[in-house]
Amino acid sequence: MDAHKKPASRPSLDGITLEMIVTQLAENMGWDAMAEAVPVRCFTHDPSIKSSLKFLRRTPWARSKVEQLYLQRAKMGFQD
Numbered sequence: 001m002d003a004h005k006k007p008a009s010r011p012s013l014d015g016i017t018l019e020m021i022v023t024q025l026a027e028n029m030g031w032d033a034m035a036e037a038v039p040v041r042c043f044t045h046d047p048s049i050k051s052s053l054k055f056l057r058r059t060p061w062a063r064s065k066v067e068q069l070y071l072q073r074a075k076m077g078f079q080d
Contacts, residue, residue, distance in 0.1 A: 013070075019049065022053060026047075
């Protein structure tokens with residue numbers, strides 16, 4: 001057995017880019033709901049995919065929160 005395997009219960013983001021994550025969240029949730037879930041300026045003030053990607057690529061804690069939000073929403077099938 002390989003002791004370094006990821007737990008099977010945790011979904012993976014393999015093959016999913018940050019741009020795909022932000023785009024899908026923006027389309028399904030909207031910027032206001034994203035800002036409520038992850039209160040960062042790039043979601044609250046003149047939000048765009050480009051500005052969000054720039055910020056999230058330089059801010060690991062915010063990127064992690066957005067990835068977790070995406071995984072939660074994907075698990076629910078992006079329904080409210």
